[in-house]
Amino acid sequence: xxxxxxxxxxxxQMMVLIAALIILASGVILKFLNIQAVYDLPWIxxxxxxxxxxxxVIRLYTKKEVVVEDxxxxxxxxxxxxxxxxxALFIMIIAIAVSNPRFLQFRVVRDILTQSSSRIIIxxxxxxxxxxxxxxxxxxxxxxxxxxxxxxxxxxxDFANRFxxxxxxxxxxxxxxxxxxxxxxxxxxxxxxxxxLKMLPFISTLSIQIMLYGMANLYMNKKPNLSQPLGGxxxxxxxxxxxxxxxxxxxxxxxxxxxxxxxxxxLNYTVFGKNLYAIGGNQQAAHVSGVNVASMTIKxxxxxxxxxxxxxxxxxxxxxxxxxxxxxxxxxxxxxxxxVGGVSMSGGIGKVSGIxxxxxxxxxxxxxxxxxxxxxxxxxxLKGLIIAATVAMDVTKNSKK
Numbered sequence: 242x243x244x245x246x247x248x249x250x251x252x253x254q255m256m257v258l259i260a261a262l263i264i265l266a267s268g269v270i271l272k273f274l275n276i277q278a279v280y281d282l283p284w285i286x287x288x289x290x291x292x293x294x295x296x297x298v299i300r301l302y303t304k305k306e307v308v309v310e311d312x313x314x315x316x317x318x319x320x321x322x323x324x325x326x327x328x329a330l331f332i333m334i335i336a337i338a339v340s341n342p343r344f345l346q347f348r349v350v351r352d353i354l355t356q357s358s359s360r361i362i363i364x365x366x367x368x369x370x371x372x373x374x375x376x377x378x379x380x381x382x383x384x385x386x387x388x389x390x391x392x393x394x395x396x397x398x399d400f401a402n403r404f405x406x407x408x409x410x411x412x413x414x415x416x417x418x419x420x421x422x423x424x425x426x427x428x429x430x431x432x433x434x435x436x437x438l439k440m441l442p443f444i445s446t447l448s449i450q451i452m453l454y455g456m457a458n459l460y461m462n463k464k465p466n467l468s469q470p471l472g473g474x475x476x477x478x479x480x481x482x483x484x485x486x487x488x489x490x491x492x493x494x495x496x497x498x499x500x501x502x503x504x505x506x507x508l509n510y511t512v513f514g515k516n517l518y519a520i521g522g523n524q525q526a527a528h529v530s531g532v533n534v535a536s537m538t539i540k541x542x543x544x545x546x547x548x549x550x551x552x553x554x555x556x557x558x559x560x561x562x563x564x565x566x567x568x569x570x571x572x573x574x575x576x577x578x579x580x581v582g583g584v585s586m587s588g589g590i591g592k593v594s595g596i597x598x599x600x601x602x603x604x605x606x607x608x609x610x611x612x613x614x615x616x617x618x619x620x621x622x623l624k625g626l627i628i629a630a631t632v633a634m635d636v637t638k639n640s641k642k
Contacts, residue, residue: 255297258293260293261292261293264286264290264293265286265294267290268283268285268287271286280343281346281350284347327598333606337609337612337613349612351489351490355491355494356607357497357604358491358496359497359552359555359559360552360571360578361500361501361596361597361600362548362551362552362555363548364578364582364597364599365593366545366546366549366552367545367572367575368575368579369517370541370545371521371585372584372588372589372591373541374520374521374524374588375435375541376442376576377442377542377549378447379431379450380546380549380568381568381569381573382457383549383568384549384556384568385454385553385569386424386460387420387423387550387553388554388564389557389563390416390460391420391478391553392416393471394419395474395478396471396473396475397474397475400473402465402472402473403465404466413478416478420553421547424546424547424549424550425543425547427449427546428542428543428544428545428546428547429539429542429543431445431446431449431546432539432540432543436534458565468565470562471557471562472561479561480492482557493555496555500548501593508592517537517541518589519589520589521587522588522589522590523589556568574603578596578599578603580628580631581598581627581628582602583596584596586632602627603624606623607620
């Protein structure tokens with residue numbers, strides 16, 4: 242039985258490898274034909290195909306991941322069902338490119354990657370919680386608090402409306418660590434209420450969400466700021482979110498890549514990752530097998546909160562500003578991206594590649610539809626339809642197990 246599952250995984254990875262090579266070859270052909278109307282599409286295809294091919298080869302020749310997957314596929318029909326959203330995204334990209342060929346430029350790809358970077362970090366943090374069977378509705382407010390805390394301490398000395406007029410010029414690591422530490426305390430509180438006081442995640446994190454918003458507004462209303470948006474950030478702080486490596490690559494993409502590698506390794510090659518999936522799959526069974534469920538729950542909330550804080554700091558640096566409303570609804574976007582990426586709300590199921598694809602789906606919808614000048618309200622309609630369809634498919638697949 243295990244050999245059959247292994248062969249199925251190998252077969253799927255071979256399909257991915259073949260598709261990647263086709264994409265790469267298509268890019269080479271388009272580049273050879275030198276068609277001006279396709280802009281940077283040839284190079285985009287070459288790079289995307291090469292990355293996908295490397296990923297497929299790594300999956301083929303490394304040990305099996307620990308993630309729990311549904312191996313009930315029985316052919317093309319099941320393959321299409323399991324990848325319907327990616328196919329829909331591919332069709333959408335083609336439609337946008339046909340409507341406006343300028344969408345096929347490296348500048349657009351860079352913008353999408355930049356906008357997705359902080360959301361990937363936040364989405365990874367939220368996915369850890371969902372995999373272990375929890376959720377954090379205070380994530381967005383933690384992002385906002387991290388943004389205003391760090392931003393309020395990195396303003397230039399000559400800024401007219403300086404938040405802390407007498408504060409010396411601190412190394413940027415200090416405000417960043419203060420913001421991260423504060424959010425980690427919030428994460429500990431969330432985890433403690435759920436693990437020790439047996440409160441429902443929805444209720445406990447909702448109460449923290451409301452308190453954090455009030456605290457952020459009280460902090461921003463302090464004299465002399467009086468609820469004015471923060472600005473006047475030092476260049477060494479804004480460089481955290483705006484610097485271009487080699488003059489081309491936004492540094493925030495590197496942050497996201499590092500977070501992806503770390504979380505991927507933790508989920509697939511550590512005892513912590515195994516225990517996380519075990520708790521999400523069956524909490525009672527995990528407890529009986531020796532897993533300290535309460536300790537794990539608190540640790541996951543603390544780690545997720547640290548990632549939310551990092552996302553908030555990056556957003557403040559990237560946009561050169563911060564307000565108490567920063568991060569509003571980010572928790573919903575993170576939950577939606579995780580679910581769309583295959584992280585089951587039932588817990589115990591999910592993988593990093595799916596989370597990344599979920600974030601990109603929503604980013605491309607927002608960016609692409611704005612790019613072609615479509616009414617922004619259609620973005621909300623499409624997001625709602627995608628979330629509803631994904632949850633329906635998730636429930637259907639889980640009910641067959």
